[in-house]
Amino acid sequence: MAKSLGDVIIDIEKCKGCELCIDSCPQETLALAPRINQKGYHYAVKVQDNCTGCLNCALVCPEAIISVYRKIVK
Amino acid sequence: MSTIPNFIEIPVNPEIAQKEFEVYSKPSTLTDKPFHYCPGCGHSTVHKLLMEVVEEMGIQGDIVGVAPVGCSVFAYDYLDIDMQQAAHGRALAVATGIRRMLPDKLVFTYQGDGDLAAIGTAETLHAANRGENILTIFINNAVYGMTSGQMAPTTLEKMVTTTSPFGRDVSTQGYPLKISELLAMLPGVTYVTRQSVHTTANVRKTKKALRKAIELQQEGKGFCLVEVVSNCPSNWKMTPLQSQQFIQEKMIPFYPLGDIKTPEGK
Numbered sequence: 001m002a003k004s005l006g007d008v009i010i011d012i013e014k015c016k017g018c019e020l021c022i023d024s025c026p027q028e029t030l031a032l033a034p035r036i037n038q039k040g041y042h043y044a045v046k047v048q049d050n051c052t053g054c055l056n057c058a059l060v061c062p063e064a065i066i067s068v069y070r071k072i073v074k
Numbered sequence: 075m076s077t078i079p080n081f082i083e084i085p086v087n088p089e090i091a092q093k094e095f096e097v098y099s100k101p102s103t104l105t106d107k108p109f110h111y112c113p114g115c116g117h118s119t120v121h122k123l124l125m126e127v128v129e130e131m132g133i134q135g136d137i138v139g140v141a142p143v144g145c146s147v148f149a150y151d152y153l154d155i156d157m158q159q160a161a162h163g164r165a166l167a168v169a170t171g172i173r174r175m176l177p178d179k180l181v182f183t184y185q186g187d188g189d190l191a192a193i194g195t196a197e198t199l200h201a202a203n204r205g206e207n208i209l210t211i212f213i214n215n216a217v218y219g220m221t222s223g224q225m226a227p228t229t230l231e232k233m234v235t236t237t238s239p240f241g242r243d244v245s246t247q248g249y250p251l252k253i254s255e256l257l258a259m260l261p262g263v264t265y266v267t268r269q270s271v272h273t274t275a276n277v278r279k280t281k282k283a284l285r286k287a288i289e290l291q292q293e294g295k296g297f298c299l300v301e302v303v304s305n306c307p308s309n310w311k312m313t314p315l316q317s318q319q320f321i322q323e324k325m326i327p328f329y330p331l332g333d334i335k336t337p338e339g340k
Contacts, residue, residue, distance in 0.1 A: 019313075019314060020315070023318075024273070024274055034081055062111065062116070063108065063109055063118055067100070068098040069091045069092065070090075
């Protein structure tokens, strides 16, 4: 069965910590970091290695800072 | 806040994060400037969707936008296309002028509810009644966002705002205005739809609606209105997640989503 391996790159300096991506992720891959960025916001990061590249986080992200990659392994 | 104590950040996997596997990234038609909107604001999502559609259709040089007065007044800083800024509520009057002088360009206005439904009602109704070939993107978040959350014509019944501290009383302040249903009655209007951007599924639907509206503009079919039910976490005094729940529970029952008028006839 083909398996979908995904990855996300988040531009943390532009993240405003609205948590919409975290809420939309079906895999609970993302979480809010305890650290803050230059603007003073907690930013979203990947905390589990189970991303499938489903695009949900990138679609709801208001700042358009999430790039999604998807590799299909057969 | 959902921070976890034993926090381990997973680094990017270089085998997957390669250009050939990229399925989504920021559209090139958006500038690099970070949005000034509050965290979780629907304005930025709609900017992003509109620019994705412009990029996919390859019409960056053929589309002219008119920015309103309101939170989205600086839309021209983020959208990498030709833009004009209009006086409060007069975006459709300016857009009519642009459309008539440059008939081969696509023209859209991007307006909030304070701009389109309050001070600009006359311009909106008459531009729609003339059947101008203009796409209007109407962001309905039920308050005046930029001026800190006063009551707008679209504010829901019993909704608390800074100028209705006991909730909107319909006996003295009137009923919420459903602009989309109002405009759908006019013969010059081709396509009226109401969407939202509070869930992934709705984001996809909004993008489809924007694409359909721009395609109708290319065919010169007349006035199109895409209303987007949006949130205003700062002025609703909520977190972004609570504001999305408010949209689902309170806004959508009053402003039902879906196509209100389509050229195919519905």
